[in-house]
Amino acid sequence: xxxxxxxxxxxxxxxxxxxxxxxxxxxxxxxxxxxxxxxxxxxxxxxxxxxxxxxxxxxxxxxxxxxxxxxxxxxxxxxxxxxxxxxxxxxxxxxxxxxxxxxxxxxxxxxx
Amino acid sequence: xxxxxxxxxxxxxxxxxxxxxxxxxxxxxxxxxxxxxxxxxxxxxxxxxxxxxxxxxxxxxxxxxxxxxxxxxxxxxxxxxxxxxxxxxxxxxxxxxxxxxxxxxxxxxxxxxx
Numbered sequence: 001x002x003x004x005x006x007x008x009x010x011x012x013x014x015x016x017x018x019x020x021x022x023x024x025x026x027x028x029x030x031x032x033x034x035x036x037x038x039x040x041x042x043x044x045x046x047x048x049x050x051x052x053x054x055x056x057x058x059x060x061x062x063x064x065x066x067x068x069x070x071x072x073x074x075x076x077x078x079x080x081x082x083x084x085x086x087x088x089x090x091x092x093x094x095x096x097x098x099x100x101x102x103x104x105x106x107x108x109x110x111x112x
Numbered sequence: 113x114x115x116x117x118x119x120x121x122x123x124x125x126x127x128x129x130x131x132x133x134x135x136x137x138x139x140x141x142x143x144x145x146x147x148x149x150x151x152x153x154x155x156x157x158x159x160x161x162x163x164x165x166x167x168x169x170x171x172x173x174x175x176x177x178x179x180x181x182x183x184x185x186x187x188x189x190x191x192x193x194x195x196x197x198x199x200x201x202x203x204x205x206x207x208x209x210x211x212x213x214x215x216x217x218x219x220x221x222x223x224x225x226x
Contacts, residue, residue, distance in 0.1 A: 004155075031212055040121070042218035043156075043202065050212050058213070090155055097212050098144050098163040101204075103155035 003027065006091050006104035012112050013078070013085065021076045021107045023091035029102070030095060032074035036060060037088040037106075046089075049074055078109065086111050114139050114207045118217035125193045125224055133188040133220045135203030144206040145186040147177055149199045150219075156202060162186060173197070193224045 004025045013019045025032065031050050035043040045058030049068040063082025068074055074093075078085045088108050092101040115138045125131045137143055144163055148156040160171025167179045177188045186203060203217040 006155075033214060035216070040218070042118075043216040045213065045215065048213060056213075088153075092156075092214075094212075094214070097206055098161075100146055100158040100161055101156075101214055102158070103148075105155045106153070108153070 004091060004093055004102055004104040006089075006107050008107060009105065011107055011109045013109060015111060016080045018077055018079050019109065021078070021089055021091075021109070023074045023076065023104060025072050025074075025093045025102075027093055027095070027102060028071070029093035030071070031093060031101075032068070033092040033094075033101065034058075034064075034066065034074070034076045035090045035092065037090060043090065046076065085109055114205065114213060114215050116203050116205050116215055116217035118201075118203055118220045120220050121218075122221045122223060125222070127195050127224055127226050128192050131190050131193045131197070131222065131224070133201050133203075133222060135186045135188065135217060136184050137186065137203070137205045138184065139205060139207040141207050143184075143186075145177075145179065146204040146206075146214075147171065147175070147186075147188050148202045148204065148216075150202065151199050159188070159201075193222075195224050195226055198222055198224045 007022045033048045034046040047066040049055035065077045091104045094101040117136045146161045147159040150156045162179045170176045202219050
């Protein structure tokens, strides 16, 4: 069954900790994206990657880091430098410029 | 700069009536435009896209959208709304002249009342 898998579904972080959100796709897509969703603010782009071993900052990259060592994986680390990390995080992938993105089911991160 | 605007936070419509959810965009090259729907605590589902060709595109669940280059708009429409269409709708754009950055609007909540 092809698709994008995000894990975990819920994640709790203590202040000062780094946490890593997983995103795996078996769609053979080149491009992958991470978005943050807050109520009333829509989806904001954190990082995106067009190809393995390359990625670009989106609009709100501060306090986040990513890696793209494999085509199918694009993990997002929320670092302690991110002062307000509580949000719903969505990962997506697509195969080209004119193609739609496919989304995972999201990870809800809460700082406790 | 690349951007998308959805001017309405919420749209209310009675079941059976036509619905429109508005979207305008700004890109430097040719736009690739998309509509998605999101149900609570879930990921986004693709509805339809405009890449090139006919300005009226048809998508899933009876939705359609009209691309208007002069008005830089891509409004989502449906002739007859269903209560089950109630959800959060997002418009998105890619700029053909850049590296594939996919930008979303702020979303519009559609409420269809029986």
